[in-house]
Amino acid sequence: MRGVFATILQNRAVAEDILKMVLRGKDGAGLAGARPGQFLMVRCSDTSDPLLRRPMSLYDVSGDTFSIVYRVVGAGTRLMAKMPEGGEVHVIAPLGNGFNLPPQSGRVALVGRGVGAAPLVFLAKTAIAQGKRVFGFISATSRESLVGVEDLSKMGVELQTGVDTDGSSTELLDLIRERHSAEPFDYVATCGSRRMLRLVQDLRTATGVPGEVLLETRMACGIGVCKGCVVMTADGTYKKVCTDGPVFPVELIAG
Ligand SMILES: Cc1cc2nc3c(=O)[nH]c(=O)nc-3n(C[C@H](O)[C@H](O)[C@H](O)COP(=O)(O)OP(=O)(O)OC[C@H]3O[C@@H](n4cnc5c(N)ncnc54)[C@H](O)[C@@H]3O)c2cc1C
Numbered sequence: 410m411r412g413v414f415a416t417i418l419q420n421r422a423v424a425e426d427i428l429k430m431v432l433r434g435k436d437g438a439g440l441a442g443a444r445p446g447q448f449l450m451v452r453c454s455d456t457s458d459p460l461l462r463r464p465m466s467l468y469d470v471s472g473d474t475f476s477i478v479y480r481v482v483g484a485g486t487r488l489m490a491k492m493p494e495g496g497e498v499h500v501i502a503p504l505g506n507g508f509n510l511p512p513q514s515g516r517v518a519l520v521g522r523g524v525g526a527a528p529l530v531f532l533a534k535t536a537i538a539q540g541k542r543v544f545g546f547i548s549a550t551s552r553e554s555l556v557g558v559e560d561l562s563k564m565g566v567e568l569q570t571g572v573d574t575d576g577s578s579t580e581l582l583d584l585i586r587e588r589h590s591a592e593p594f595d596y597v598a599t600c601g602s603r604r605m606l607r608l609v610q611d612l613r614t615a616t617g618v619p620g621e622v623l624l625e626t627r628m629a630c631g632i633g634v635c636k637g638c639v640v641m642t643a644d645g646t647y648k649k650v651c652t653d654g655p656v657f658p659v660e661l662i663a664g
């Protein structure tokens with residue numbers, strides 16, 4: 410983990426209210442060794458407003474560049490959306506513990522909703538590089554706000570998408586169950602939807618397939634100091650999402 414000034418190579422809309430920011434560390438060191446599921450803390454302003462950095466998952470790491478994909482939801486992300494290409498931004502990265510792809514797994518399912526699909530793209534790239542077959546189940550409230558589908562499709566992920574406004578994702582959830590019972594996945598990762606998390610938990614309970622979830626909580630420091638991100642786990646213990654996570658085994662999280 411280190412703080413780095415990065416040059417903004419790209420900061421453009423890729424979906425409705427969603428932008429992709431591509432960065433290059435000014436010291437040229439990049440984020441070699443960073444893992445899917447790890448995140449950055451982004452300084453959104455040169456002033457003290459907003460004071461706190463905003464956590465964003467790594468969307469990709471490639472050579473000396475790395476990227477995030479973010480939804481504009483409030484003050485911090487509105488400022489990020491205005492950052493000019495060619496300008497610079499300060500980030501602390503990489504933070505947290507990433508996904509743990511089991512080395513023996515051959516069939517990996519990635520289940521994401523909305524901007525929650527962002528960290529799954531880096532995970533898909535890593536899994537494919539390891540020779541695994543990757544299945545993507547991505548949903549959103551509209552076709553225009555589906556995240557990552559073009560990149561996932563280009564890298565050879567077998568992709569199913571779903572669009573619904575109420576978060577039900579019924580057809581997609583049925584499809585995941587069907588695919589799993591026909592030919593089981595041996596690892597499932599999810600982010601962005603409680604309903605999808607519950608499905609992955611059910612698969613885990615019924616068939617023992619390991620699953621992990623990336624949790625997005627409010628964070629103040631991102632480095633384990635403030636305790637602002639603490640969640641109570643299914644066994645009644647408390648975990649800091651920033652340093653114990655943000656990726657957790659699904660059975661540890663209350664659905
Ligand atoms: C580990 C981690 C990885 C993340 N990765 C991404 C990512 O790749 N792309 C992305 O778009 N977002 C991601 N997020 C969420 C992102 O950090 C927040 O959306 C961002 O901090 C909002 O900042 P803001 O100042 O724009 O909004 P604020 O003004 O702080 O909030 C605006 C609204 O969004 C809600 N909100 C803010 N943060 C969260 C949150 N974490 N979860 C749910 N609701 C929230 C607030 O309650 C409020 O209603 C991640 C969060 C974590 C913890």
Ligand code: FES
Pocket residue numbers: 627628629630631632633634635636637638639649650651652
């Ligand atoms: S965000 Fe401060 S301890 Fe996790």
